[in-house]
Amino acid sequence: MGCGVHTTYATLLATRAALHLGPCEQTAGAKLSKNLVGPDEGSRGGELPTLPRFHGVPPMASRPSRARAGRRPLASRRRDASASGRGARGGALNLTELRFLLRLLREHDLEEVEIEEGGRRIRLRRRVASPVSAGPDAPPVQPLARPAAQAPPAAVAAGPPPPTITAPMVGTFYRAPAPGAEPFVKEGDLVEKGTVVGIIEAMKLMNEIEAEVRGRIAAILVENGHPVEYGQPLFALEPL
Amino acid sequence: MFKKVLVANRGEIAVRVLRACRELDIATVAVYSTADAEALHVRLADEAVCIGPPEAAQSYLNVHRILSAAEITGADAIHPGYGFLSERPAFAEICTTCGLTFIGPPAAAMDLVGDKARARRVAAEAGVPLLPGTRDPVTDPEDAARAAEQVGYPLLIKASAGGGGRGMRLVADPSGLEQALATAQAEAQAAFGDPAVYLERFLEAPRHVEIQVLADAHGGRLHLGERECSIQRRHQKLIEESPSTAVDASLRAAMGEAALRITAASGYVNAGTVEFLLDEAGRFYFMEMNARIQVEHPVTEAVTGLDLVKLQLRIAGGEPLPLAQSDVTLRGHALECRINAEDPDRFLPSPGRLEAFRPPGGPGVRVDTHGFVGASVPPYYDSLLAKLITVGADRGEAVARMLRALDEFEVAGVATTIPFHQKILRHPDFLAGRLSTRFLERLAAAGPAD
Numbered sequence: 001m002g003c004g005v006h007t008t009y010a011t012l013l014a015t016r017a018a019l020h021l022g023p024c025e026q027t028a029g030a031k032l033s034k035n036l037v038g039p040d041e042g043s044r045g046g047e048l049p050t051l052p053r054f055h056g057v058p059p060m061a062s063r064p065s066r067a068r069a070g071r072r073p074l075a076s077r078r079r080d081a082s083a084s085g086r087g088a089r090g091g092a093l094n095l096t097e098l099r100f101l102l103r104l105l106r107e108h109d110l111e112e113v114e115i116e117e118g119g120r121r122i123r124l125r126r127r128v129a130s131p132v133s134a135g136p137d138a139p140p141v142q143p144l145a146r147p148a149a150q151a152p153p154a155a156v157a158a159g160p161p162p163p164t165i166t167a168p169m170v171g172t173f174y175r176a177p178a179p180g181a182e183p184f185v186k187e188g189d190l191v192e193k194g195t196v197v198g199i200i201e202a203m204k205l206m207n208e209i210e211a212e213v214r215g216r217i218a219a220i221l222v223e224n225g226h227p228v229e230y231g232q233p234l235f236a237l238e239p240l
Numbered sequence: 241m242f243k244k245v246l247v248a249n250r251g252e253i254a255v256r257v258l259r260a261c262r263e264l265d266i267a268t269v270a271v272y273s274t275a276d277a278e279a280l281h282v283r284l285a286d287e288a289v290c291i292g293p294p295e296a297a298q299s300y301l302n303v304h305r306i307l308s309a310a311e312i313t314g315a316d317a318i319h320p321g322y323g324f325l326s327e328r329p330a331f332a333e334i335c336t337t338c339g340l341t342f343i344g345p346p347a348a349a350m351d352l353v354g355d356k357a358r359a360r361r362v363a364a365e366a367g368v369p370l371l372p373g374t375r376d377p378v379t380d381p382e383d384a385a386r387a388a389e390q391v392g393y394p395l396l397i398k399a400s401a402g403g404g405g406r407g408m409r410l411v412a413d414p415s416g417l418e419q420a421l422a423t424a425q426a427e428a429q430a431a432f433g434d435p436a437v438y439l440e441r442f443l444e445a446p447r448h449v450e451i452q453v454l455a456d457a458h459g460g461r462l463h464l465g466e467r468e469c470s471i472q473r474r475h476q477k478l479i480e481e482s483p484s485t486a487v488d489a490s491l492r493a494a495m496g497e498a499a500l501r502i503t504a505a506s507g508y509v510n511a512g513t514v515e516f517l518l519d520e521a522g523r524f525y526f527m528e529m530n531a532r533i534q535v536e537h538p539v540t541e542a543v544t545g546l547d548l549v550k551l552q553l554r555i556a557g558g559e560p561l562p563l564a565q566s567d568v569t570l571r572g573h574a575l576e577c578r579i580n581a582e583d584p585d586r587f588l589p590s591p592g593r594l595e596a597f598r599p600p601g602g603p604g605v606r607v608d609t610h611g612f613v614g615a616s617v618p619p620y621y622d623s624l625l626a627k628l629i630t631v632g633a634d635r636g637e638a639v640a641r642m643l644r645a646l647d648e649f650e651v652a653g654v655a656t657t658i659p660f661h662q663k664i665l666r667h668p669d670f671l672a673g674r675l676s677t678r679f680l681e682r683l684a685a686a687g688p689a690d
Contacts, residue, residue: 169304169305169308170289170290170291170305170308170309170312171308171311171312172312202304202305202307202308202311202312203304203307203308203311203338227289227312227313228312229289229290229291229309230274230289230290230291230292230293230299230305231274231290231293232290
């Protein structure tokens with residue numbers, strides 16, 4: 001699970017948009033992107049498909065916590081409104097729109113996309129790595145891999161994709177053992193195989209997530225308290 | 241009515257359930273394995289959650305992940321489809337424990353009807369005819385001879401612990417009984433470690449005729465007539481139709497009533513199907529009850545004009561049935577062909593990617609599928625690719641439409657059983673309605689005749 005696959009890193013150049021994205025959102029996992037235009041619908045003579053009718057990151061219902069003896073009660077789960085999937089139109093670029101654009105890049109095999117809409121301009125440039133080192137759980141149908149020969153020229157170094165720590169289960173991701181406590185890991189921390197890097201809570205059970213390989217935390221890809229699905233990248237690692 | 245339903249399934253049935261939810265303004269959540277990341281049900285749902293790797297045990301059968309997906313999306317009900325978790329009482333129960341409505345029968349009723357022995361007892365107590373057979377195992381030849389008198393010939397000696405056709409011996413008349421009993425017991429011991437055998441009447445060439453029932457949570461119950469499902473290969477249905485050419489109005493009423501008695505006696509709620517065997521003399525015998533929406537439900541929808549999945553949602557939402565038995569009429573005739581991604585001669589699975597996919601259309605044609613150009617047909621799941629349903633004013637028109645539709649249906653990239661269906665639909669026995677569960681076997685034995 002430690003060597004999950006993620007080859008697309010986008011360099012965001014936003015001109016007038018204010019990006020309400022913390023460091024953990026910049027290199028966004030694409031797994032929750034939803035309801036996007038499929039490959040056979042996208043090519044209408046250069047016209048860009050419209051943004052999805054629904055926004056990929058699901059709202060969190062705050063469920064009353066049914067704390068039982070021996071299990072810790074949950075902190076109430078409030079999502080950061082600025083990172084909400086139901087994004088503000090014409091203002092900040094939200095996570096859903098970002099993922100949609102990343103997907104456009106991938107599906108149409110583009111190196112760069114620039115979009116101007118409603119007074120903001122966004123350009124994404126894609127650095128393409130060499131073929132996917134597919135772990136056993138890598139989705140076979142996602143067209144993530146591109147042969148090295150097609151990698152764009154320029155300052156982008158192609159190399160094997162950095163390993164990521166991906167979610168082995170479905171639930172809510174927490175960075176710290178308890179609300180208010182120090183996170184398990186921060187950017188730059190060294191982890192070994194077996195180091196606990198976070199918790200995924202599901203159905204009132206806390207599950208510790210461990211690193212499967214040695215490495216340094218290069219980026220945190222999911223915000224604290226956000227829902228995650230199976231296979232979703234949680235941390236990007238720099239191998240040592 | 242529910243705000244949000246999670247569909248714990250994939251393929252065409254997931255698409256079917258999502259559509260019903262959409263029509264009722266219910267928000268939808270799809271779950272998918274990594275092999276289904278681009279699947280149609282994922283595209284059509286409002287939200288989707290990846291729940292595991294391709295293997296069903298790690299994804300579509302993974303209760304924990306499915307419930308977690310319901311939790312993080314705030315779903316308030318789960319529809320299990322058919323197959324997978326749809327007939328697991330433990331799953332129905334845990335949904336309820338977690339505050340999710342399970343769209344289907346109560347766990348206890350599901351458990352009861354899923355246990356063949358218990359279901360048969362309930363049926364017998366409800367006065368529903370059962371295939372004559374011994375309840376307790378027979379041990380010695382005298383015991384067997386006495387029981388055989390009751391059961392009647394020809395009969396099967398079956399291993400109690402058995403299945404898959406093993407430990408079964410056919411006995412045509414009393415002279416063969418003793419020998420067959422000894423052999424069957426020895427086989428049962430060898431194969432299952434238990435020599436217990438029982439006797440059951442053997443029907444030469446029965447029809448498989450099932451009754452669709454609906455029950456709400458307020459005591460309302462009704463049946464929607466029968467489906468003829470005799471064209472089967474290794475107990476997998478391939479072609480279904482409604483009504484059956486062997487069932488007239490009075491037989492329908494009798495079978496329907498029997499099905500409702502079992503439904504009531506087992507405390508069953510929501511949509512279910514009661515399966516019978518119909519012999520050549522028009523006598524019917526209870527076989528089992530299926531506690532789920534079935535693959536072939538569109539055939540009933542076509543002749544009744546009802547949307548069974550929406551009714552499932554309504555019933556689960558606490559609504560009473562919106563019609564009475566007297567409102568149910570069957571009009572016209574419907575057929576369904578299950579088009580599998582399989583080699584049409586040897587029925588071996590044919591996974592791959594759909595290079596071409598152009599389903600038929602026009603009057604009286606319905607296609608329930610998850611296929612589209614570019615879709616992948618993964619090797620991890622069942623091979624059902626599309627259900628092609630036609631309806632007509634009578635059987636002749638339904639057949640003509642099915643032949644036209646099969647001819648129009650273009651698929652490339654995987655092999656399909658379309659040629660097989662084209663062959664059956666032209667066969668004189670099929671056209672004459674001469675059907676039984678031995679239909680395909682007899683066809684194969686007759687050799688390549690066409």
